[in-house]
Amino acid sequence: SQELEQSPQSLIVQEGKNLTINCTSSKTLYGLYWYKQKYGEGLIFLMMLQKGGEEKSHEKITAKLDEKKQQSSLHITASQPSHAGIYLCGAWPMDSNYQLIWGAGTKLIIKP
Amino acid sequence: DSGVTQTPKHLITATGQRVTLRCSPRSGDLSVYWYQQSLDQGLQFLIHYYNGEERAKGNILERFSAQQFPDLHSELNLSSLELGDSALYFCASSGGQGMDIQYFGAGTRLSVL
Numbered sequence: 001s002q003e004l005e006q007s008p009q010s011l012i013v014q015e016g017k018n019l020t021i022n023c024t025s026s027k028t029l030y031g032l033y034w035y036k037q038k039y040g041e042g043l044i045f046l047m048m049l050q051k052g053g054e055e056k057s058h059e060k061i062t063a064k065l066d067e068k069k070q071q072s073s074l075h076i077t078a079s080q081p082s083h084a085g086i087y088l089c090g091a092w093p094m095d096s097n098y099q100l101i102w103g104a105g106t107k108l109i110i111k112p
Numbered sequence: 113d114s115g116v117t118q119t120p121k122h123l124i125t126a127t128g129q130r131v132t133l134r135c136s137p138r139s140g141d142l143s144v145y146w147y148q149q150s151l152d153q154g155l156q157f158l159i160h161y162y163n164g165e166e167r168a169k170g171n172i173l174e175r176f177s178a179q180q181f182p183d184l185h186s187e188l189n190l191s192s193l194e195l196g197d198s199a200l201y202f203c204a205s206s207g208g209q210g211m212d213i214q215y216f217g218a219g220t221r222l223s224v225l
Contacts, residue, residue, distance in 0.1 A: 031211045042114060042202065043216040050211065088155060092211055099170050100145070100214075102155040 003027065004089055006103035013079050014111050021074045021106045023089035029069045030092040037086045037105070046074075046087075076108075084110045115139065116205050118217035126225055130191040133220045137184055137205030143167070144186040145206070145214060146178055150199040161186055162209040193224045 005024045013019045023032065031050035035043040047056045049065035049072060056063050060077045076083055089103040115138035125131055137144050146158040148171075157170035161180035172178075175193075180186040190197060200219045206212035 033214070035216075040200065040219075040221070042116075042218045043204075044114075045213050045215065048211070048213055090155075090214075099168050100157050102157070104154045 003093065003101050004091055004103040006087075006089060006106050008106060009104070010107040010109070012109045012111060015080060016078055019076050019079060019108070021087050021108075023072045023074070023091075023103050025070045025091060025093065027070070027093040027095065029065075030094055030096075031069075032065055032072050032089055032091040034063050034072070034074050035088045035090065037088060039086065043088065079108075079110050081110050081112065084108055114215040114217065116203060116215050116217035118201075118203050118220050120220060121218065122221045122223075124223045124225060125193060127193055127195060129193050129224075130189065131193065131222065133188040133190070133201050133203075133222075135186045135188070135203030135205075135217060137186070137203075138215055141205035141207050141215070142184065143206045143209050143212070144180055144184070145204040146172075146186070146188050147202040147204065148199045149202060149219075153199075155202075158188070160209075167209055190222070195224050198222055198224045 007022050034046040037043045047063045052067040052069045054065045062075045065072045086105045088105045117136040119134045142163045144161045149155045158172040159178050160168040178188045202219045204214040204216045206214045
């Protein structure tokens, strides 16, 4: 069962548009990762957030972790075809005993 | 290239058989994590080793076992294979045993026929 809820499950956006993907936990987290995966390939690290209220940016991607450390968003500005893929959030719940849990992923398609 | 090497890339075998998947972590990384990714279950954590010792166990079946050797490479052994074991198996490595960045290998695609 997924303890990290990702939304939406899939997203089709016009190239150049902005988009947001969300990741929500029912438990407080030590921290959270965002990864990107091309179909059938390995996961590529994007960002790691550990502090409540933290925000990080890399190129056109910004990720935030809320103050309660239960919700994160990934925002892409001016989307490009290279942004297409599956975005996964992974996290360490505070009671997890070092068991990392993962969201089901958000499939992003960019329309030219 | 993440620096994590997994072999083989593809594996096709029959039900009831046993296979071994191999993972070489990034140079200097002491932690190795194994994951299973299937269409219906998503990415599932199996097991974590740190410097040769088991640190955490996730949804790993009793038919599966793993170990990390003194040179820090790791092997995941899957036995009495069933059709439902068909999946992508990923290995990831990190420097420490806490919340470090995990670097993923390209995966081994296992098909059980």
